Amino acid sequence: MGRSMTDIKFCGLQTRNAVWTALDVRARWAGFVHFPSSPRHITPADAEDAFRPAIGHMESVSVTVDADDDLLSAIKTAFAPHWIQLHGAETSGRVSEARQLTGAKIIKALPVADADDLTAAKAYDGIADMILFDAKPPKGASRPGGWGTTYDYALLKSLNITTPWLLSGGLDAANVRAAVEASGAAAVDVSSGIENAPGEKSATRMKAFAGALNG
Numbered sequence: 001m002g003r004s005m006t007d008i009k010f011c012g013l014q015t016r017n018a019v020w021t022a023l024d025v026r027a028r029w030a031g032f033v034h035f036p037s038s039p040r041h042i043t044p045a046d047a048e049d050a051f052r053p054a055i056g057h058m059e060s061v062s063v064t065v066d067a068d069d070d071l072l073s074a075i076k077t078a079f080a081p082h083w084i085q086l087h088g089a090e091t092s093g094r095v096s097e098a099r100q101l102t103g104a105k106i107i108k109a110l111p112v113a114d115a116d117d118l119t120a121a122k123a124y125d126g127i128a129d130m131i132l133f134d135a136k137p138p139k140g141a142s143r144p145g146g147w148g149t150t151y152d153y154a155l156l157k158s159l160n161i162t163t164p165w166l167l168s169g170g171l172d173a174a175n176v177r178a179a180v181e182a183s184g185a186a187a188v189d190v191s192s193g194i195e196n197a198p199g200e201k202s203a204t205r206m207k208a209f210a211g212a213l214n215g
Contacts, residue, residue: 005214006180007187009166010194010206011063012040018201019054025210028187030054031061031085034075039199040191044078051079061085061107069101076102083107085132092127105129111136112169115155125161132189135169150175156183173208180213188213 010022011031022030032047033040042050044062051060060081064071066088075081084102086095087109095106108128110120113136121131133156135149150170159165167185172193180188192198194205 006185007166008210008213009061009187009189010191010201011061011189012038012191012195012199013050013201014040014042014046014199015201016050016053017203018206019050019058021201021203021206023054023057025207026214027058027210029059029061029083029189031063031189031191032079032081033063034067034071035063035065035087044075047081048079051081059083062104063087066090067098072098072101076104080104083129085109086128087132087134092123095124095128099129107132107166109134109168112151112155114152115158118155118159121159121161121163121165125163128163130164130166130187131161132166132168134189153179153183153185156185171209173205173212176209176213 008027009029009031010027012033013019013030019030030051032042034044035041061083062075062079062081063085081104084098084104085107095108099106106128107130108124109132112133124131135151166187166189167183168189171179171188171190190209194201194209196202
C-alpha cells in the first residue's frame with residue numbers, strides 16, 4: 001500500500017498566480033493573512049478576488065491575529081472563507097465566538113518551543129475544528145508567525161488530542177518529508193518556505209514543496 005497524501009496549506013498567498021499554483025499541486029487550503037504588520041497582508045476583498053479561480057476546488061482560510069468583531073464581520077462579508085485561523089492569544093471562548101460570528105470553521109494556532117507548550121492544546125481540544133502548531137516567534141517579533149523558525153517536530157508525536165492538527169514552523173522542500181515522519185502530521189502549513197523573499201511566493205518553491213512531500 002502506498003503512502004497516504006499529506007494535506008497542504010499554502011499560507012500568505014496574495015495573487016491569483018499563487019492560487020493557480022496551489023491548485024496545480026493539489027493543495028487543500030489557500031491561506032490569506034489579514035494583519036497589517038505582516039508582509040503577507042491582504043484585505044478580505046482582495047483575498048476574495050485572488051481566491052476566485054479556486055472556488056469549488058480548494059478551501060480558503062483567513063488568517064487573523066486577535067481580530068475584533070468588526071474585522072471578523074468584514075471578513076465574512078467580503079470573503080466568506082471556509083476557515084478562520086486565529087493566530088494570536090485567543091481563548092477557547094473566543095474560538096466559539098469567532099465561529100458564531102463568521103459561520104466558518106476555526107483553526108487555532110499555538111506556538112511551540114518545547115514539550116511544555118503542548119499542554120495549551122488541551123484547552124482547545126474539541127472546541128477548535130483544527131489546531132495548528134507553529135514555531136514560537138523570536139522575542140520582540142512584530143507578528144506571531146511566518147519567521148521560518150523550526151523546533152523539534154518529534155514533540156508532536158506524543159500529542160493526545162482528538163482534534164485534527166497541522167504541522168507548521170520552518171518547513172520547506174528540504175525538510176518537510178522528515179518533519180512529517182518525525183511528527184506524524186497528516187497536514188502541513190507553509191509560508192516562508194515557499195518564498196523568494198517575505199511575501200513573494202515562488203511557484204518553483206511551491207511545486208518543489210509539494211513534490212518533496214507527496215511526490
